[in-house]
Amino acid sequence: MYSMRSVDSQSVRLRPQSDPLSIRGVRHLWDGALSLLYPASCCGCGQPLAWPHFCTRCQVEIRTPQSPMCVLCGAPFGTTGDLDHRCGRCLAATPSYGRARACAVYAAADRADHPLKAVLQRYKYTPDVSLARPLGRLLAERCPLVIGEYSVIMPVPLHVSRLRWRGFNQSQLLARALARRAGVPMDAFSLERVRPTRPQVELDHAERQRNVRHAFQVRRPARVRSQRILLVDDVYTTGATADECSRELMQAGAAVVDVLTLARAVAQ
Ligand SMILES: [Zn+2]
Numbered sequence: 278m279y280s281m282r283s284v285d286s287q288s289v290r291l292r293p294q295s296d297p298l299s300i301r302g303v304r305h306l307w308d309g310a311l312s313l314l315y316p317a318s319c320c321g322c323g324q325p326l327a328w329p330h331f332c333t334r335c336q337v338e339i340r341t342p343q344s345p346m347c348v349l350c351g352a353p354f355g356t357t358g359d360l361d362h363r364c365g366r367c368l369a370a371t372p373s374y375g376r377a378r379a380c381a382v383y384a385a386a387d388r389a390d391h392p393l394k395a396v397l398q399r400y401k402y403t404p405d406v407s408l409a410r411p412l413g414r415l416l417a418e419r420c421p422l423v424i425g426e427y428s429v430i431m432p433v434p435l436h437v438s439r440l441r442w443r444g445f446n447q448s449q450l451l452a453r454a455l456a457r458r459a460g461v462p463m464d465a466f467s468l469e470r471v472r473p474t475r476p477q478v479e480l481d482h483a484e485r486q487r488n489v490r491h492a493f494q495v496r497r498p499a500r501v502r503s504q505r506i507l508l509v510d511d512v513y514t515t516g517a518t519a520d521e522c523s524r525e526l527m528q529a530g531a532a533v534v535d536v537l538t539l540a541r542a543v544a545q
């Protein structure tokens with residue numbers, strides 16, 4: 278369950294490899310007890326599994342973005358035999374982040390029950406925090422970036438009004454899972470969403486840019502200055518949110534801001 282304490286970066290500087298054996302043992306016992314009470318299943322198709330994750334068949338259906346792709350925003354070109362280069366959008370306006378990469382890709386044309394598309398819908402629009410673990414695992418397993426290159430992981434923040442309504446920040450849970458696995462600190466406190474924004478889903482690119490303009494603010498610049506930041510979000514669609522967050526972080530003195538999303542939505 279989300280708690281205000283978990284928002285603070287100090288509370289999530291976790292390094293699992295340094296866990297005492299006794300704590301790990303208790304965790305395994307607890308996981309075992311939970312699996313007896315609540316048998317695990319594939320979060321994509323529901324078939325029984327040893328632990329909550331995606332089954333092999335669903336994993337095969339979840340595609341990874343392939344080259345050739347845009348060197349900056351990571352948009353796959355859908356062609357073969359070409360080298361990575363800048364896409365038209367990044368040629369027209371260079372993003373404020375260094376590069377954006379996704380762990381998986383789905384198309385608008387994919388069927389509604391496509392494993393990743395369906396799970397992300399559930400994760401984003403229902404209070405189902407149990408999905409954070411398998412999705413965090415997928416994020417860590419398929420991450421195309423070297424996490425050790427970053428000094429801090431930051432989730433895209435939610436406005437406090439949406440946080441109250443939803444009960445948790447879906448990007449923060451993903452960022453926390455990645456931070457724990459990689460042993461890199463997470464800071465979910467220094468970047469803040471200072472005004473509520475409309476859901477981006479029904480907006481085009483220009484409207485999305487206007488919607489998020491000046492929606493974020495760095496409230497602890499000293500924690501951002503000279504940092505190599507990996508910004509984490511659940512889905513990258515047009516990149517307007519990632520671009521706006523990165524602009525604020527770079528203006529506050531960050532050395533690098535790269536973006537990692539669990540999924541990238543593409544036209545086809
Ligand atoms: Zn499955």
Ligand SMILES: [Zn+2]
Pocket residue numbers: 347348349350351352363364365366367368
């Ligand atoms: Zn691009």
